[in-house]
Amino acid sequence: MAMPTPVPVSHPLPYTDAKPVGAADFYTAINATFRFIFNRFGREGLLRYWRELGTNYYAPVSQQWSEGGLHAVAEYWRAFFAAEPAAEVEVTQTADEVCVKVLTCPAIKHLRAQGREIVPYFCQQCHFVSEAIAEPAGFTVRVQGGNGSCEQRFVKRGCGTQSQRMEDIATAS
Amino acid sequence: MIGCYDFCGHYEWTFGWLEQLGGHDLVRDYWLEAISKDAQIHAEELIVNHGIEGMRRYWEHTLEEEAADHVMTSTDKVYRIDMHQCPSKGFLIRNGLNQYRDYCDHCMGWIGPMMVKAGFVVDHEHNHCGQCWWEMRKADDPTPPSEMGELSGKNDVRLRDDWKQPNTDHYDRSTDSDDKSTLP
Numbered sequence: 001m002a003m004p005t006p007v008p009v010s011h012p013l014p015y016t017d018a019k020p021v022g023a024a025d026f027y028t029a030i031n032a033t034f035r036f037i038f039n040r041f042g043r044e045g046l047l048r049y050w051r052e053l054g055t056n057y058y059a060p061v062s063q064q065w066s067e068g069g070l071h072a073v074a075e076y077w078r079a080f081f082a083a084e085p086a087a088e089v090e091v092t093q094t095a096d097e098v099c100v101k102v103l104t105c106p107a108i109k110h111l112r113a114q115g116r117e118i119v120p121y122f123c124q125q126c127h128f129v130s131e132a133i134a135e136p137a138g139f140t141v142r143v144q145g146g147n148g149s150c151e152q153r154f155v156k157r158g159c160g161t162q163s164q165r166m167e168d169i170a171t172a173s
Numbered sequence: 174m175i176g177c178y179d180f181c182g183h184y185e186w187t188f189g190w191l192e193q194l195g196g197h198d199l200v201r202d203y204w205l206e207a208i209s210k211d212a213q214i215h216a217e218e219l220i221v222n223h224g225i226e227g228m229r230r231y232w233e234h235t236l237e238e239e240a241a242d243h244v245m246t247s248t249d250k251v252y253r254i255d256m257h258q259c260p261s262k263g264f265l266i267r268n269g270l271n272q273y274r275d276y277c278d279h280c281m282g283w284i285g286p287m288m289v290k291a292g293f294v295v296d297h298e299h300n301h302c303g304q305c306w307w308e309m310r311k312a313d314d315p316t317p318p319s320e321m322g323e324l325s326g327k328n329d330v331r332l333r334d335d336w337k338q339p340n341t342d343h344y345d346r347s348t349d350s351d352d353k354s355t356l357p
Contacts (some may be wrong), residue, residue: 015179015266015268018260022178023238029212030175036207040199049190053175082279090243107174114215126174 012072012079014060024085024110031111034119043121050125065137073098073139073154086088086110096159100152108148108172122172126152127164146170181264188279189272200273201350204282213283221291228252228309244328250316252309255330259303266303277301277342278350285348294346298331298356300338306330318345 010071055062065074074093077100081089088104090135123146130141134154140161144151147170155161175183191199205215219227228301229247232254236243241327242258277299288295292311296318299305306329308318322329330336341356 001193013179015182015264015270017178017264018267019240022176022180023235024177025215025235025238026177026180026184028215029180029184029208030177031201032207032211033184035211036203041194049187052190053183053186057183080174080178082174084176105174107177129175 012064012075013083014058014064017083021083021085024106027107028111028114028116030107031116031118031122034122034125038119038121045123047128050128051132054129057135058129058133059134062136065139067136068081068137069138070096070098070154070156073134073137081106097153097155099156102150102152105146105148105150112148118172120171120173124151124166126150127169130154131164142168144168147172177267179264181261182268182270184279185265185270185276186272188276192273200280204279204350205286206278209283209286213287217290219289220287224291224293224311225249225252225309227291228298244325246325246328248324250310250314251319251324252307253319253324254303254305254307255325255328256303256307257330257333259305261279262301262303275301275342277305280305280346282350283346283355285350289348294348295344296346297344298341300336300341302335302338304336 007071019081026090034046037049041048061076064076068075070093074091078091079099081087084106086104086109087102087106090101090103092099092118108118108122121142126146130152134141135157138157139154140157142153142155142161142164150170187203188200191203216231219231221227223230225247229245229252232245239260240259241256244255244257246253246255262276265271281295281297283297288309292322293309294312296308297305308324310316321331339357342353343356344353
């Protein structure tokens with residue numbers, strides 16, 4: 001599949017909209033997409049979807065992180081969550097990592113408010129998609145928590161970080 | 174995290190990914206099972222139970238949230254949307270995203286099956302440039318689609334100077350994304 005060719009922008013987000021914040025109802029489609037792919041192709045199919053989405057659709061993000069380093073990582077996540085409705089996030093940067101502390105996950109919050117059945121593996125997207133974005137840029141991600149709030153650390157590869165433990169990512173409900 | 178701000182971008186990318194994996198039928202199944210019967214169950218509840226009033230309530234909310242430049246017109250017999258700037262297709266055009274051959278088909282892909290359940294048929298055209306119109310009528314109502322300006326007056330999208338585009342897709346009393354003809 002050909003890689004997207006986004007319009008050149010200086011914005012931290014490679015794809016920008018005319019409105020400042022996204023429509024929360026789309027979280028129901030994201031949740032349903034995960035369920036559909038998992039039911040048809042199992043866990044391996046869903047992991048493949050997340051990885052290829054990260055590698056292809058989000059390739060411009062990898063490029064920004066590769067060129068801009070940790071500062072670009074931090075700016076991306078600040079802009080990303082500013083455009084997600086009802087998100088509450090703290091982003092901090094040190095010499096070796098960016099820590100994204102998600103106090104209120106906008107997706108989980110909306111899905112719960114709508115009474116939707118959230119797929120239990122929903123929060124694993126934040127590891128697999130982000131890892132596919134981060135790896136070509138020289139970073140790796142570790143996710144701790146989930147199901148409404150979590151901590152995501154974007155660390156320079158080779159800094160001795162332990163592997164992601166799937167049990168550290170909460171089951172969503 | 175996959176966000177809702179650029180949803181239309183990764184949604185369209187997903188169509189192409191699914192088509193590569195399982196062909197056209199898999200994309201159709203996705204629109205039916207994941208979107209029509211799962212993500213949009215709130216739309217189904219309104220439309221199947223309340224007909225045209227349900228359509229008005231559903232699209233009034235969702236098109237407002239998506240900041241769509243549109244006009245809705247309804248009577249007790251027909252529900253019409255004139256979409257002047259589709260926020261979804263507009264996002265793709267502005268960002269140069271084009272992974273799937275006809276993004277606009279997804280609307281009929283999830284709305285069509287819902288209309289079957291609600292007992293409606295759809296007259297519809299989209300010009301692939303962010304403009305389209307829809308008319309929903311009960312399946313047993315033989316009334317043809319309105320003439321230009323007849324239902325929505327000056328707001329009829331077909332009156333726009335840029336409405337006529339090559340390869341505009343046309344649906345006639347349809348409920349299936351593939352049941353279309355292409356106007357030259």
